[in-house]
Amino acid sequence: MRLKKYTDYALRVLMYTATKNEEKVSIKEIAETFFISSEHIRKVVHQLSKAEYIETTRGRNGGIVLAKSPTDINIGSVIRIMENDFYLLECFDDGHNQCVITPACHLRHVIGEAMNAFFQVLDQYTLADLMENKEELRALMNQ
Amino acid sequence: MRLKKYTDYALRVLMYTATKNEEKVSIKEIAETFFISSEHIRKVVHQLSKAEYIETTRGRNGGIVLAKSPTDINIGSVIRIMENDFYLLECFDDGHNQCVITPACHLRHVIGEAMNAFFQVLDQYTLADLMENKEELRALMNQ
Numbered sequence: 001m002r003l004k005k006y007t008d009y010a011l012r013v014l015m016y017t018a019t020k021n022e023e024k025v026s027i028k029e030i031a032e033t034f035f036i037s038s039e040h041i042r043k044v045v046h047q048l049s050k051a052e053y054i055e056t057t058r059g060r061n062g063g064i065v066l067a068k069s070p071t072d073i074n075i076g077s078v079i080r081i082m083e084n085d086f087y088l089l090e091c092f093d094d095g096h097n098q099c100v101i102t103p104a105c106h107l108r109h110v111i112g113e114a115m116n117a118f119f120q121v122l123d124q125y126t127l128a129d130l131m132e133n134k135e136e137l138r139a140l141m142n143q
Numbered sequence: 144m145r146l147k148k149y150t151d152y153a154l155r156v157l158m159y160t161a162t163k164n165e166e167k168v169s170i171k172e173i174a175e176t177f178f179i180s181s182e183h184i185r186k187v188v189h190q191l192s193k194a195e196y197i198e199t200t201r202g203r204n205g206g207i208v209l210a211k212s213p214t215d216i217n218i219g220s221v222i223r224i225m226e227n228d229f230y231l232l233e234c235f236d237d238g239h240n241q242c243v244i245t246p247a248c249h250l251r252h253v254i255g256e257a258m259n260a261f262f263q264v265l266d267q268y269t270l271a272d273l274m275e276n277k278e279e280l281r282a283l284m285n286q
Contacts, residue, residue, distance in 0.1 A: 001146060003231045003254075011232075011250055012242070035241055075253060083144050089151045098178055099155070100286060104279040106272065107154055110218060111146075114264035121257035129249065136247040143243060 007082035009036060009044045011130075014078065017054060018070050018131050019138045024063025033141050044082075051081050070131055076122035088115060150225035152179060152187045154273075157221065160197060161213050161274050162281045167206025176284050187225075194224050213274055219265035231258060 016030050027045055031038040045064060048054045055067045066073070087093040088111050091102045102108070131137070159173050170188055174181040188207060191197045198210045209216070230236040231254050234245045242248070274280070 001144070001226050001229050001231065001258075003144060005233075008232045012244075015244070015248075015250070033243065035243075075250075086144050088144065088146045089154075090148075100176065100178075101155075101158070101280050101283045104276055104283055105158075106275065107158070107218075110265065110268050110273070114261045115144075117260040117264045118257045121260045122253065125253050130253070132249065133247055137244050140244045140247055 003079065004083060006040070006044055006047070007079055009034075009040055010048055010078060010082045011075075012036075013041065013044055013048060013064075014053060014066070014073060014127055015130055015137065016141060017064055017066050018127055019134050019141060022065060024057070024061070024065055026063050030064075047082065051078075053078065066127075070127035073127035074123060075125040075127070075130070076119050078127075079122055080119070086115065146222065147226060149183070149187050149190070150222055152177075152183055153191055153221060153225045154218075155179075156184065156187055156191060156207075157196060157209070157216060157270055158273055158280065159284060160207055160209050161270055162277050162284060165208060167200070167204070167208055169206050173207075190225065194221075196221065209270075213270035216270035217266060218268040218270070218273070219262050221270075222265055223262070229258065 012034055013030055016033060017025050027038050027041045030036075031041045034041075045054065045056060049056050049067075052067050053073055054064050056062070056064050089099075089108060091097045091099050091105065091108050092111075099105070155177055156173055159176060160168050170181050170184045173179075174184045188197065188199060192199050192210075195210050196216055197207050199205070199207050232242075232251060234240045234242050234248065234251050235254075245251070
């Protein structure tokens with residue numbers, strides 16, 4: 001049971017950008033801070049921008065800033081957008097499901113209930129909650 | 144976000160075996176019922192046997208039976224054993240974690256709390272709960 005790497009990276013991009021307040025940040029500095037390839041960060045930034053969590057501007061004075069307040073960036077929503085595949089069992093994927101007992105099987109509901117509980121927790125948190133110790137995080141990022 | 148294929152198959156093996164009551168079942172018939180390769184089922188059966196959920200006997204009258212009552216087979220426990228990797232984020236894997244903000248990051252706790260909520264739901268169910276409509280399941284398996 002894992003989340004995608006891109007989900008992990010997306011949360012780091014949001015946290016990094018949030019520690020910088022209004023200051024524009026670059027893909028390069030995020031990549032270097034976390035020892036992740038710029039190409040991965042670029043893809044994640046594109047998705048976060050499309051989802052309107054961040055704003056990117058090009059050019060010499062360009063860079064990345066949050067598009068909304070950290071209090072308005074819900075962790076559950078970010079993870080839902082980044083994951084985009086919640087086929088915990090074959091039967092969750094209607095297009096490819098071949099399991100013969102699907103019409104009578106209660107397992108799908110049990111797993112679905114567990115997944116709802118997972119997101120109910122995540123939906124209680126925003127990026128602001130992850131920023132409570134912003135100075136400490138910033139110090140680690142600048143090491 | 145997915146569970147491993149083997150976790151899905153393990154739950155099917157347990158459900159199939161439970162529908163047959165005390166009757167011994169074979170890897171071949173489970174594989175044929177679910178259109179899954181015998182090799183996959185063999186591996187899953189080995190793990191379930193090691194974890195003492197099923198008993199296997201060899202020979203002409205051999206086969207697979209449940210090693211305990213369905214009420215004693217907890218769904219959360221089965222999934223924990225089959226998954227065996229809960230590195231939802233890089234920082235969950237102490238041996239390979241390179242994320243610089245780990246010492247101050249609250250995200251790990253938030254995701255950990257969500258994962259606990261996921262298992263709290265699963266821990267409320269046993270194989271017996273999935274067998275409430277055993278006759279209906281058996282009919283679908285025998286089609």
